[in-house]
Amino acid sequence: MSDQAETRRFRDAIGHFATGVCVVTAFSENGPTGMTANAITSLSLDPLLMIVCFDRNARTRVAAEATGRVAVNVLAADQKALSHVFASKASEEEKFAGVDWSERAGVPVLEGSLAWFTGSLEDLRPGGDHEIGIVAVEEFGASGGEPLIYHRGAYSRLLGERP
């Protein structure tokens, strides 16, 4: 099997692992910048740590590494369009056009997210074509609501209501 076919097969298989969708933000020298990400998880409770996996080519990684600060914004079900634009290579200006955000703890936080976390990028470790970012969480908050879901390469919604 070719490398490409094996990559496809891996993506298809790992796509069965349903995730939420986040936008990871940071400040670049041109202002706020950000990327859609789902390779994110909590790592530690004491101290509070999260993992954010950055594609080596992600411009957001460069900004996060330069400033040492990031925010993780958990998207709501109605923020699919936001996820789409932040997954593109549009300019920072285009990505943030019409997006409500505010600066919290030195990073841009998106309005309307279900939850947000700010923190310092403590470490970036090699992980193949990605880098594993370890974030020491500082401030965070959550408003609740229906999350945006990513499953098998497509956006989806939760079935059923929470009691």
Ligand SMILES: Cc1cc2nc3c(=O)[nH]c(=O)nc-3n(C[C@H](O)[C@H](O)[C@H](O)COP(=O)(O)O)c2cc1C
């Ligand atoms: C659902 C979804 C999840 C993604 N997850 C990640 C991720 O965890 N890490 C990452 O580096 N890129 C991820 N991407 C791809 C980035 O969003 C994409 O490469 C983006 O163009 C990076 O923008 P930037 O170069 O402005 O930082 C994801 C894309 C989608 C659609």
